[in-house]
Amino acid sequence: MLVDCNSFYASCERVFNPGLEGKPIVVLSNNDGCIVARTAEVKALGIPNFAAAFQYEEIFRKHDVHVFSSNYTLYADLSQRVMNTLAEFAPELEIYSIDEAFLLFTGMGDRDLTELGKVIRQKVKQWIGIPVSVGIGPTKTLAKIANHIAKKVRKFDGVFNIMNHPEIDKVLEYVKIGDVWGVGRQYERFLQQAHIMNARQLRDAPDAWIDKYMTSVGHKTVLELRGISCIDLDTMIPSKKGIVSSRSFGHDVTDLKELEEAVASYMTRAAEKLRQQRTVCSFITVFITTNRFKDLPQYSNSASMRLMAPTAFTPYLVKQAIQLLHKIYQKGFAYKKAGVMVTDITSYENSPLTFFEKAYVDHEQKRLMDAVDRINNRYGRDTLFIASSGIIKKWHMRRMKLSPAYTTKWEDIPKVK
DNA sequence: TCTGGGGTCCTAGGACCC
């Protein structure tokens, strides 16, 4: 069973602002750049996803669309509440993304599953305030398709079960090839050229053809469409193999000092994430780039280094990152974005000792970082921070329409009068 | 005239996902 939240970010904004029920809402990406979530009312206006927000300001005004900056603190918290609720119903659960989860049920009748889907949908709405769609199928790919139909076809009322469906061929014919999970833009084009236009045709493609033209990934998709499960439920949250922290700036940056602040801030965040999953890294990359949408001289570059020993010590990582930045910085360009990447990640337990340096985990450095993390957890992000990440942060992203952190900040908790 | 036949590991790039 795939449970997927409807217009998740936009729905989150509605939870504590019920006056927005039935009103069109969009949520913008970082820097208020693109549209990343739209309610049904907005979709009905023909506004596409991932479009640049500034191109639609006129339409927003005309149709009284409520516009929000991304409030990830709020969305992450509500996501956790949704997931906790789902966990009460399913013996096994895979959190697939911030707004969707796969639930595994075995030994249940088809009718019972549909009924359970309805209960789950109703409970999540009642307890958390978020509307969800439920798709049920014998494989993940078919559950995805069922979910797609639950969302799209009104009469199913948000729950669709494709298990042993008497008209499965018709159902799959309704699903456009590009809407199949695992078929992206490139595959879509390729398959269309081969006259495979919908999920049913892909399912029924001859084996010889599939062997010849599909990769191993595509092969799995076909088998899954036939009801043979190839993609297992992943109930453990795997630790990340790479962590990227990058942002576009609120305005163009030319000054090296400001870039240093940004890189220091991003590395601070990446190091926090490393420690959160109890890991260290031994390879880091820094990159900067100008604004590709502007008719100005363009430049982008990156630099990497292998560290002497795996670590998650913020001051050291920041220092190295700033040195890498110095290697690639060129004067005279208007920079739009910078980022850091940490890779070659190993767990505390497995990180090798080097001959010359004590391992980070055995070190006072770790105790210091633990203390910093605890303080920042308790008193809020950046209560303690490294000075090189700056105080004014002129380069900070724009978030002009940010809603309150209703559930995670004392001052922002809604008041009932 | 004419240069083997296996492997492994790493990296870059591309495809996909949300």
Add this chain to the structure above:
DNA sequence: TCTGGGGTCCTAGGACCC
């Protein structure tokens, strides 16, 4: 003024080994 920010997996090709 103004166009996001994360991830994963697979493959091909090169470097290297015997």
